Amino acid sequence: MIVVMTTQSLAAVKAHFSQVIDEVAGTHERVTVTKNGSPVAVILAVEDYESLMETLEILSDPRARSDIRQAEELMAAGEVYGEAEVRAALAARRR
Structure with missing residues (x-):
């Protein structure tokens, strides 16, 4: 930051x-x-420079921008998940 x-x-x-x-x-x-x-x-x-470069790389990818926009729309519509739900989903993916 x-x-x-x-x-x-x-x-x-x-x-x-x-x-x-x-x-x-x-x-x-x-x-x-x-x-x-x-x-x-x-x-x-250097850490801040690398973070800026990573952000530019992400924002230059049309698919990533689309995914970000879609996630923002879902959040605005109230479709959010709590920490416990996210942890459970990640744990299920590792199995």
Whole structure:
């Protein structure tokens, strides 16, 4: 989960690069880097980057998008399952 996004100048990031990296890795904070006042890059934790790439991959798959839409429609219609029902269904699949 990405918690916060800060903006820092390139000069500030260069001066405290190791600290910026530690904060990004430890807090999942995104840092937008600016050069001459304009955003030029974003620093984020590898885990967050990989999560974004996975999300893009899923959303680029038409079948996955269709499945997600269908699930949202079922949820909106009240067709939901409790934890016990889901666990029972998963256990039955493993047999």
